[in-house]
Amino acid sequence: MAQYSQTHFDASFGALSDATRRGVLEQLGRADASITALAERFHMTLTGMKKHVGVLEQAGLVSTEKVGRVRTCKLGLRGLEEEAAWIERYRQLWAARFDELDIVVEELKRKEKANGRKKRK
Amino acid sequence: MDVRRESEATPTKNRTGVERKSERELVVTRTVNAPARLVFEAWTKAELFRRWWVPKSYGLTLLSCEMDVRVGGQYRLVFRHEDSTMEFFGTYLEVTPHSRLVWTNEEGDGQTVTTVTFNETAGKTLLVVHDLYPSKEAIDSGSTGAMPEALDQLDELLASLGSSTETK
Numbered sequence: 001m002a003q004y005s006q007t008h009f010d011a012s013f014g015a016l017s018d019a020t021r022r023g024v025l026e027q028l029g030r031a032d033a034s035i036t037a038l039a040e041r042f043h044m045t046l047t048g049m050k051k052h053v054g055v056l057e058q059a060g061l062v063s064t065e066k067v068g069r070v071r072t073c074k075l076g077l078r079g080l081e082e083e084a085a086w087i088e089r090y091r092q093l094w095a096a097r098f099d100e101l102d103i104v105v106e107e108l109k110r111k112e113k114a115n116g117r118k119k120r121k
Numbered sequence: 122m123d124v125r126r127e128s129e130a131t132p133t134k135n136r137t138g139v140e141r142k143s144e145r146e147l148v149v150t151r152t153v154n155a156p157a158r159l160v161f162e163a164w165t166k167a168e169l170f171r172r173w174w175v176p177k178s179y180g181l182t183l184l185s186c187e188m189d190v191r192v193g194g195q196y197r198l199v200f201r202h203e204d205s206t207m208e209f210f211g212t213y214l215e216v217t218p219h220s221r222l223v224w225t226n227e228e229g230d231g232q233t234v235t236t237v238t239f240n241e242t243a244g245k246t247l248l249v250v251h252d253l254y255p256s257k258e259a260i261d262s263g264s265t266g267a268m269p270e271a272l273d274q275l276d277e278l279l280a281s282l283g284s285s286t287e288t289k
Contacts, residue, residue, distance in 0.1 A: 026144060026257060087139055090147070094250070095137035096176035098151045102134070104163045104173050105155045112159070 020044070021052050025061055025075070032074040035064075144257035149250040157219045157241035160248065164222060164237065165190040175200065191216055196224065231255025 020042055027033060027041060039049035053073055056062035060078035064071050138150040153160050163169045171186040182201040189195050190213055197210040208228060215223035219239055226233040233254050240247040 022257075087141065091137055091139040091149075093176065093179075094139065094149045094151070095134075096178060097173060098137055098153070098248075099134055100173035100176060101160075101163055102153060104169050105153055105159050108159045108162060108169075109155055 018052070018055075021056055024049075024052060024056060024073075028062060028073055028075045032072050034070050034072050036070070038073065142251075145254045147252045147254075149248075149252075151248050153246045153248060154244075155246060156244055157239040157246045160246045161219045161222075161239050164239075165216075171198075174198070189213070190222075229255075 023042060024038055027038065033041070035046060035049050035053060038053070039046050042049065053062060053064060057064060057076070060076045062073050063076040064073045066072075135152045135154070138148075140148045140150075142148050163173065165188070167186045167188040170188060171183050174186075175181050175183050180202070184199040184201055184206065185197070186199075187195075187197045192213060192215060194213045194216075195210065196213070197208060200207045200209075209226065211225040211227045211232075213222070213224045214234070215221055215236075219241075221239070222237045224235055226235060231254075233252055236249075236251045236253075238249045238251075240249070
């Protein structure tokens with residue numbers, strides 16, 4: 001919800017200044033894909049997509065493997081870690097928030113109980 | 122002080138779940154051990170909300186928190202972070218007591234819509250916080266507030282808070 005510390009995330013994704021490359025990473029986060037499939041998905045030429053994949057591969061965000069005539073792309077180790085780390089940071093924020101919510105709610109419960117004993121409202 | 126009370130003592134923390142539902146959606150879930158009306162109160166009264174929305178370990182100070190919780194009402198939170206201030210604001214789209222809150226978040230590019238549902242079963246409330254971002258880039262750019270965290274510090278803090286919470 002807030003822009004507290006983009007720097008952390010931005011630094012890790014510095015290689016991803018390009019919207020298409022972000023999209024490719026996002027796509028590969030859900031399933032491996034061939035360069036041909038990616039090119040179709042993002043409406044671009046095979047050469048264009050190869051270039052993008054090359055940039056991602058160099059950044060360690062994507063790895064590719066050629067089987068027969070098909071080159072399959074998947075998230076590189078770094079890409080996987082980033083995604084997981086990012087979700088984990090988000091989870092920790094909410095966990096911390098909810099831990100504090102618990103304290104507030106416990107207090108409301110106690111107050112209600114105390115009031116209930118004194119008088120019914 | 123160690124006044125014993127009925128089963129409230131152990132603050133066993135429930136699990137917080139996060140799921141990226143789609144390119145533009147993030148869903149957070151957590152069960153709170155209290156009836157929905159109390160949980161809802163903590164989400165809709167500014168003086169309560171401000172006590173938990175910004176985890177104390179994040180080094181942010183909430184300077185002000187205004188919430189006009191009704192359909193069309195506005196909220197505005199102002200934080201100090203290091204040397205600058207940040208504002209977060211938006212509009213409540215739906216307010217259904219004890220069960221559902223929907224608001225927009227408008228300080229970024231485009232509008233994020235947050236839907237919170239309160240589902241009570243056997244005195245406990247399942248909270249589901251659903252964020253719909255204007256684009257997948259808005260999620261990916263980290264505008265979701267995933268701040269670095271010092272959990273040890275937080276635990277200490279919570280422990281001290283827990284023991285000193287006044288009952289009034």
